[in-house]
Amino acid sequence: MALGAQETITDANHSLSFDVHxxxxxxxxxxxxxxxxxxxxxxxxxxxVFIANTRATQTVATPTFYVDGVxxxxxxxxxxxxxxxxxxxxQSLQRLHISxxxxxxxxxxxxxxxxxxxxxGVLKNKHTGFSTTVRFIDQATQMSTHLHGAxxxxxxxxxxxxxxxxxxxxxxxxxxxxxxxxxxxxxRIKYTLNEQSNNIELAELTLTPNAVRELDLSPAINAIDxxxxxxxxxxxxxxxxxxxxMAYAASIDRGGSAVFDVPVKDxxxxxxxxxxxxxxxxxxxxxxxxxxxxIDVPGDGRKQQFMVKLFFEGGEYNLPLQQVDPGQTAVxxxxxxxxxxxxxxxxxxxxxxxxxxxxxxxxxxxxxxFIGRLLQYNPVTGLASSFSCFQYCWCDPSIIASWVLPTxxxxxxxxxxxxxxxxxxxxxxxxxxYPYVVPNPNxxxxxxxxxxxxxxxxxxxxxxxxxxxxxxxxxxxxxxxxPSCEFEPSxxxxxxxxxxxxxxxxxxxxxxxxNVAPGRGVRAATTHVIIxxxxxTSGATVNVGGDGITVSNKTVNSSTSINADFVVxxxxxxxxxxxxxxxxxxxxxxxxxxxxxxxxLLPYTDSNLAPNGIGPLRTPVHEDLTYLEGAxxxxxxxxxxxxxxxxLADQDGQRIQTAFHFDEIFSNIFKSxxxxxxxxxxxxxxxxxxxxxxxxxxxxxxxxxLQTDEYETFTQKFKITINGTEFxxxxxxxxxxxxxxxxxxxxxxxxxx
Amino acid sequence: MKVSxxxxxVLCGSLMMVTISNRGQTENQSDNLLNRQVKRAxxxxxxxxxxxxxxxIDAGSPGGIAxxxxxxxxxxxTFTPRDSSLLGVLDSIVxxxxxxxxxxxxxxxxxxxxxxxxxxxxxxxxxxxxPGAETPNEALFQLLAIPELRQAQLNLGRHxxxxxxxxxxxxxxSPEKTKKISVNLKGVTVREALNAIAxxxxxxxxxxxxxxxxxxxxxxxxxxx
Numbered sequence: 017m018a019l020g021a022q023e024t025i026t027d028a029n030h031s032l033s034f035d036v037h038x039x040x041x042x043x044x045x046x047x048x049x050x051x052x053x054x055x056x057x058x059x060x061x062x063x064x065v066f067i068a069n070t071r072a073t074q075t076v077a078t079p080t081f082y083v084d085g086v087x088x089x090x091x092x093x094x095x096x097x098x099x100x101x102x103x104x105x106x107q108s109l110q111r112l113h114i115s116x117x118x119x120x121x122x123x124x125x126x127x128x129x130x131x132x133x134x135x136x137g138v139l140k141n142k143h144t145g146f147s148t149t150v151r152f153i154d155q156a157t158q159m160s161t162h163l164h165g166a167x168x169x170x171x172x173x174x175x176x177x178x179x180x181x182x183x184x185x186x187x188x189x190x191x192x193x194x195x196x197x198x199x200x201x202x203x204r205i206k207y208t209l210n211e212q213s214n215n216i217e218l219a220e221l222t223l224t225p226n227a228v229r230e231l232d233l234s235p236a237i238n239a240i241d242x243x244x245x246x247x248x249x250x251x252x253x254x255x256x257x258x259x260x261x262m263a264y265a266a267s268i269d270r271g272g273s274a275v276f277d278v279p280v281k282d283x284x285x286x287x288x289x290x291x292x293x294x295x296x297x298x299x300x301x302x303x304x305x306x307x308x309x310x311i312d313v314p315g316d317g318r319k320q321q322f323m324v325k326l327f328f329e330g331g332e333y334n335l336p337l338q339q340v341d342p343g344q345t346a347v348x349x350x351x352x353x354x355x356x357x358x359x360x361x362x363x364x365x366x367x368x369x370x371x372x373x374x375x376x377x378x379x380x381x382x383x384x385x386f387i388g389r390l391l392q393y394n395p396v397t398g399l400a401s402s403f404s405c406f407q408y409c410w411c412d413p414s415i416i417a418s419w420v421l422p423t424x425x426x427x428x429x430x431x432x433x434x435x436x437x438x439x440x441x442x443x444x445x446x447x448x449x450y451p452y453v454v455p456n457p458n459x460x461x462x463x464x465x466x467x468x469x470x471x472x473x474x475x476x477x478x479x480x481x482x483x484x485x486x487x488x489x490x491x492x493x494x495x496x497x498x499p500s501c502e503f504e505p506s507x508x509x510x511x512x513x514x515x516x517x518x519x520x521x522x523x524x525x526x527x528x529x530x531n532v533a534p535g536r537g538v539r540a541a542t543t544h545v546i547i548x549x550x551x552x553t554s555g556a557t558v559n560v561g562g563d564g565i566t567v568s569n570k571t572v573n574s575s576t577s578i579n580a581d582f583v584v585x586x587x588x589x590x591x592x593x594x595x596x597x598x599x600x601x602x603x604x605x606x607x608x609x610x611x612x613x614x615x616x617l618l619p620y621t622d623s624n625l626a627p628n629g630i631g632p633l634r635t636p637v638h639e640d641l642t643y644l645e646g647a648x649x650x651x652x653x654x655x656x657x658x659x660x661x662x663x664l665a666d667q668d669g670q671r672i673q674t675a676f677h678f679d680e681i682f683s684n685i686f687k688s689x690x691x692x693x694x695x696x697x698x699x700x701x702x703x704x705x706x707x708x709x710x711x712x713x714x715x716x717x718x719x720x721x722l723q724t725d726e727y728e729t730f731t732q733k734f735k736i737t738i739n740g741t742e743f744x745x746x747x748x749x750x751x752x753x754x755x756x757x758x759x760x761x762x763x764x765x766x767x768x769x
Numbered sequence: 770m771k772v773s774x775x776x777x778x779v780l781c782g783s784l785m786m787v788t789i790s791n792r793g794q795t796e797n798q799s800d801n802l803l804n805r806q807v808k809r810a811x812x813x814x815x816x817x818x819x820x821x822x823x824x825x826i827d828a829g830s831p832g833g834i835a836x837x838x839x840x841x842x843x844x845x846x847t848f849t850p851r852d853s854s855l856l857g858v859l860d861s862i863v864x865x866x867x868x869x870x871x872x873x874x875x876x877x878x879x880x881x882x883x884x885x886x887x888x889x890x891x892x893x894x895x896x897x898x899x900p901g902a903e904t905p906n907e908a909l910f911q912l913l914a915i916p917e918l919r920q921a922q923l924n925l926g927r928h929x930x931x932x933x934x935x936x937x938x939x940x941x942x943s944p945e946k947t948k949k950i951s952v953n954l955k956g957v958t959v960r961e962a963l964n965a966i967a968x969x970x971x972x973x974x975x976x977x978x979x980x981x982x983x984x985x986x987x988x989x990x991x992x993x994x
Contacts, residue, residue, distance in 0.1 A: 622939070641930070645939060648903075650930045651910050661937055678934060679811040679823070690840060690982035693929035698976075698993035699811065699823050700934050703942045712932035720927045737809040 026399055027147075035149050035277065035401050044130035046156035050123045052192040052228050052264055053105055053150055055139055057118035063105035065122065065137040065150065069095035075128040079103055081112065082121035082192070085227040088112045095133070105137075119228045121192045124152065145273030145398055148266055155194050155259030158282040163252040164387050165189075165280035166309035166345045169267035170207070170233075170248055171240045176352060178303050178395035185267040185276070189231040189250055192262050193223035199256035205236035206343050207248035213344060214239070223254075223261065247345040249309045250280065258282075274398035276391065283311035283387050290412055291322070291378035294390035294403035298351040299371035301396040306375060308338065308388035309345040320384025323413070323441065323450035324348060328366065328373030336361045337380065337452035350375070361452055378443070378450065381412035381491035381513070411493035411511035413441030413450055420486050420520030426551075426602065427526055431476040435459070435469060437486040439518045444495045454518060457488040467524040479528035480550040481575060487519040525551040527604040532595050534673060536610040536666065539564075540586040540741035541674045547578040549597060549604065557598045560609065564588025584611055586741040590667060612666030614676070614736040614743035616768045620661040620708035629708075631659035635760045637721065643710055655716015656753060658762035661708040664736060664745070675704040677737035684731040688754065689723070695730050713762045715754045727754025727761070802830055802876060803856035810858065812848040817866045818978060820848050821880040822993055824858040825974045831967035832878035833960070833975040835886055836869075840982035877964045887979060890960040892921045897962055901949035905973040905992035908950045908966045913990070918959065925979060926986025970994065 053063050069075040074097065079090040090108050093101050106116050126133045137150025169185035193199050201221040207214050216236040223229060254261040265278035296304035310320040319339035326333040333353070340346045352358075354366040379386050393400035417440040425433060437457035441450045459469040466482035468475045474484060493513040501508075529549040537543030547558065552575050558567045564585040571579045578597065590613055594606035619629025625644045634641070634657045641653035644661070664672045680697040692715070702709065716722050732749040735742055750765040810823035818836040825832045836843070850861035859871040859878065871880045894917055902908035913922060922928065936942050950969045954962055963975040972994050979988040 620937070622937075643935060644937060647935075648907070649933065650906070653930055655930065657932060677809040677827075680934070681811070681814065685842065689985075691927060691980070691985035691987045693931060693980060693987050693989050694816075694838065694843070694978060696819060696931060696976075696978070696989075698933055699809075699826055700936070702936050706936040706938060706942050707940075708937035709934060710937040711934050714930065714932035716930050718928040718930050719922070735811055737811075740808050 035403070043157065044154045046130055046154055047127065047132070048123060048125045048154065048156070049133075049135060049152035050121065050155050050192070050194050050262055051137060051150045051152045052119065052121045052190055052262065053137070053139060054119045054188065054190045054228075054230065054264065055146065055148070056106065056116055056120075058141070060143045061139060061141045061146065063137065063139050063150070065103040065105065065135065066100065067093065067095065067103065067124070068100040068134045069098055069128075069132065070134050071128050071132050072097040073128060075126055075132045077124050077126040077133055079108065080123045080125070081105070081109060081114070082123070082226045082228060083109070083114055083117045085224045087226055088114055119190055119230060121194070121226060121228045122150075123194070130154070141272070144271065146268065146275055148275045148277055151264070151279070153262055155262060158259030160258060160282050161254050161256065161260070162283060162311070163261065163263050163280045164283050164309060164311045165250040165263070165265045165278040166387055166389060167305075167307035167347065167391060168205070168248050168250050168265050168278045169276050170205070170237060170245060172242060172244050174244055174246065176349070177305075178301065180395070183269050183274075183395075185269055185274075187233050187237070187265065187267045189233060189252075189263060189265040189280070190228060191221070191223060191231060191252065192228040193226055193256070193260060194262055195256055195260045196225040197256060197260070198225060199223050199254045199260050201231075201252060201254045201261065203231055203250065203252040205233065205248065205250055206345075207236075207240065207245040208344065209240070209243055209245050213341060215343075246347060247340075249343070249345045250278070251311075251343070252280065269398070271398075274393070274395075274400060276393065276400050277402045279387075279389055279402060281387055283385055290409065291376065292388045292390070292403075293374065293376045295372070296326075296350050296375050296390060297372040297392060298354065301394050302351070303391075303393050303395065304350040304375075305391045305393075306348040306350070306377065306388065307345055307391060308340075308348075308377060308386050310340045310342050311385045311387055312342040314342045318383075319455065320386070321380040321455070322346075322377055322384070322386055323380060323452055324375065324377045325450055326350065326366065326373055326375050328370045330370075331364065331367070333364055333366050334360045334362055334451055337455060339455060342384070376449065378409075378413050378441075380441075381414070381493065409444035410495050410509045411444045411513065412491060413443055414493040415490040415516055415518055416440055416442045416448060418490070418518030418520050420484065420522040422522060424523040424525065425474065425476075426600070427476050427524070429476050429478060429526060429528075431474075433474050435472055435474045435484060435486070435522060437472075437488060437518065437520055439488075439490060444493075454486075454488050457486040457518070460485040460487075466526060474524065476524065476526055479526045479530070481526075482524045484522045484524060485519065486521075487517055490516045490518045492516040527551040527597065527599055527602065529595065529597050529604045529607050532607050532609050535608065536612050536670060536672070537582055537584050538612040538614065538666070538672050538674045538738060539584055539588055539590075539743075540738045541584055543582045543584060543674070545580055545582055545609070547580065547595065547597065548576055549578075550576055551599070552576065552578055552597060553599050555599065559594075559596045559598055559603060561594035561606070562589045562611075565593055565609070565611070582609065610666075610668070610670075612668075612670070612672050614664055614672055614738070614745055615667040616665045616669070616745045617662040617709070617734060617747040618665045618669065618768075619766070620663045622661060622708070626659060626661045629661040631661070633658050633760070633762060636716075641714065641716075643712055649712060649714075650718060652718050653714075653716050654718075654721035655714060656722065656755065656760040656762055657712060657714030657716065658753075660711045660713065660764065662711065663708050673704060674738065676702050678702055678709065679735040679737070681733040681735060682730050683733070684750075685728065686730065687728045688756075689726045692726060692728055692754075695728065713751055713753050713764075715762075722755045722760070724755050724758050727752060727756045802878070803854060803859075803873075805830055805855045806853050807850070807855050807858045808853055812850070812858065812861075814845045814847055816843045816845050817862055817869050817880070818843075818976065820846070820862050821859075821869075821871075822974055822976055824855060824862070825878060826972075826993060828855040829972050830855060830878055831964075831970060831972055831974060832880075833963055833967060833977070834880045835882065835890070835977040837882050837887065837979045837981070839980075874960075874964060875968070877968060879960070879964070886960065887925065889921050889925055890958060890977075892918060892959050894918070894954065894957055894959065894962055897952065897954040897957070899950065899952050901951050903949060905950060905966050905970045905975075905994065908952065908969075909963075909975070909990065909992055912959075912962055912966070921959075925988040926981070927988070929987050929989045930991075931989065966992070
């Protein structure tokens with residue numbers, strides 16, 4: 017089966033419209049069809065049944081009329097090959113001497129095998145514009161004891177339906193027992209009011225054999241009163257055999273001209289109603305509204321899901337995955353989608369110039385059973401048609417692709433953004449049909465310290481790179497011939513289904529600089545730094561704010577480490593400079609790099625050798641004199657000595673860790689005795705990894721000793737040279753060393769403005 | 770100061786085991802030495818001896834400096850060399866204070882009093898063999914312990930020892946220099962021996978200072994680098 021068709025016959029002058037669903041031979045499995053009529057309670061309404069012989073050979077059809085539960089067999093009708101005939105119900109009843117009944121049943125038995133006749137009936141009132149279609153159904157095809165009808169209009173239509181505000185609809189539901197056994201009928205009206213689901217149980221009804229009755233809908237009509245409802249539907253259950261009951265429903269406006277047929281069907285028949293494919297037209301005042309009703313009973317609380325796609329010249333429109341509660345009806349107004357320019361799941365819109373097209377819908381595999389129809393109507397003329405052609409596929413759509421959007425997120429801590437798991441399904445012909453967002457996939461994160469995910473939202477909580485993963489259940493299905501008859505032309509297809517899954521991943525990158533080390537560098541020097549952070553890439557750039565710092569020799573070691581040289585000019589701005597890393601033009605946060613200037617010498621404490629930076633006073637007598645670490649300074653020394661430890665500090669009192677050239681500047685030199693040596697020094701180059709400056713202050717002799725009152729005092733200042741740039745720390749130290757009054761001493765006074 | 774003149778002094782003054790280069794090579798080496806750059810040396814408000822040692826150390830040039838002072842404190846100067854070469858700095862020093870001159874002796878710069886070195890420097894040593902001293906000052910200590918120099922030192926007065934500055938690095942700042950100083954000298958003067966030690970080290974500068982005031986003499990002699 018690859019084609020569904022429906023013929024709509026319209027008499028615009030009398031506001032009449034009839035839907036004729038073209039059927040195939042396979043729609044029939046018995047030589048009998050059944051129907052019911054209603055609304056024959058006045059002299060103006062006509063009821064006609066049209067019969068055509070689909071065979072080339074003669075077919076004999078015999079009608080049986082059921083009035084008040086009594087069967088009246090009519091005259092047999094002999095139809096030659098391809099011949100057609102008409103049955104006027106009123107006239108037929110008169111010939112049988114039966115008073116015309118408002119409601120009744122009609123069965124037609126025929127020869128020449130199932131499907132030998134095509135048959136449809138109409139009810140019409142040219143004076144009021146009332147018209148509706150009498151559908152004949154092979155009840156033997158019914159697979160259950162349930163009947164469902166979607167969108168039965170009750171009371172006032174929705175304001176945006178196009179009808180005048182004074183319009184109100186009265187629903188009618190007629191049921192027929194097609195058997196010789198009584199059946200019990202339970203039924204209910206479901207609808208949504210103010211977004212709340214409502215269920216009105218109708219009075220239980222016993223249908224005597226072959227009886228036709230109209231259900232009493234007054235409980236629902238009264239409950240709804242003047243409210244505007246949506247998602248209305250009718251459900252009928254009976255205790256008879258499969259196909260024991262048939263039903264028809266329609267809603268009529270007060271004037272009687274606008275009749276909205278509601279096909280009431282066995283939801284498990286017609287290939288299980290796995291979807292539909294309908295034409296639509298919204299030209300002029302026309303409206304096209306899709307009604308899809310879930311036929312499942314509430315159970316596990318899961319939403320029932322189906323997909324809808326519109327085709328039109330020049331484009332297509334993919335509605336988001338539709339979800340309804342079990343038993344509820346979804347309504348999709350195509351004209352409203354176009355006029356409001358509602359974007360679909362992919363952001364596409366229906367161009368305002370579009371007036372017609374095709375609609376396909378399918379249930380999502382294993383996510384519910386539905387019946388659906390497209391209601392095509394014109395609220396001005398009162399013409400209405402109902403399309404309920406089913407999909408031509410035996411199988412539910414099958415997954416062919418899945419992914420997660422956005423595929424990557426380059427963000428910051430605190431970002432909250434929506435993530436979507438997408439699935440695309442193909443139809444039985446392997447045509448990609450339905451891309452949609454999967455409502456509730458399972459979400460995972462590779463690193464919850466970077467990004468968490470909950471209810472389709474990602475929450476960036478930390479720095480680094482991470483992945484979001486989603487998976488969900490899906491189905492693979494493929495049509496294949498029934499192996500028991502695959503070489504026969506009429507052999508039906510079977511659907512081979514197997515569980516599958518959808519999945520996708522998305523990357524999350526949070527560019528961040530944690531630290532730059534060292535965080536300080538001195539003027540006129542190049543500081544090799546290591547920048548640590550997250551989400552660094554090979555193309556990342558390092559940016560330093562302020563004046564006087566250029567970046568060279570940048571190497572991205574990894575996603576968390578960058579090496580670079582900060583070349584700090586001799587006149588670079590002092591203090592903090594912002595350091596950030598950019599990727600693709602987007603900068604990270606920034607951390608500070610502090611530009612130092614040699615400003616002072618501060619005591620360096622070695623708790624063992626020089627607490628508070630002051631070494632012990634030593635008074636060797638013809639002994640070796642050593643530095644604090646034990647390195648030999650002089651043999652055979654006799655005098656006094658003490659070491660002081662310093663470190664070079666910046667304007668903030670923080671250590672300067674760079675190579676420098678060290679000079680001393682002496683002033684205020686006083687020698688207590690003429691035989692004392694001059695105060696001299698040797699310039700020293702300090703390596704970048706120096707720990708402290710050891711200044712060994714001593715006064716003494718080799719081969720002799722310091723005499724009483726041989727001492728000297730002087731003032732010590734310093735000059736620091738870094739790459740040719742001179743700096744003069746403000747620290748001043750007054751030294752006294754030698755023998756003063758018989759006391760050996762080395763003393764100092766430090767002054768740092 | 771002409772280089773060729775200094776070369777004559779070197780060639781005539783020693784019988785060292787150290788190889789003496791031929792003239793052409795010596796000129797090139799001297800040029801290279803004197804063209805070394807002096808960029809960090811403190812030349813402001815310093816005495817001649819301090820300026821000279823600052824320059825030689827900054828240039829990485831081995832050599833020697835000798836100063837002699839009286840009761841008055843030596844004056845300080847700010848030297849303004851014509852360029853940053855070692856030659857420029859040396860010329861600036863001796864032109865600023867004519868009491869001193871610089872000489873190139875066997876490719877080592879010596880800054881010495883214009884009126885000559887103390888006699889101690891002319892004392893000849895019959896033999897001096899150091900197989901492997903750890904530091905120049907260790908070699909100097911052994912040199913001064915030679916009996917021939919003990920008496921000569923007495924004439925210089927008391928041997929003053931001052932402190933110094935160095936990096937404090939309990940864990941080691943940089944790879945320790947493992948080069949040992951070895952010299953084997955015969956029939957050389959003290960000056961030649963000091964220069965030999967400086968050359969053997971590669972960058973050490975001997976520094977001799979003598980003060981004489983009120984009949985008291987004091988001297989210091991040490992290597993800096």
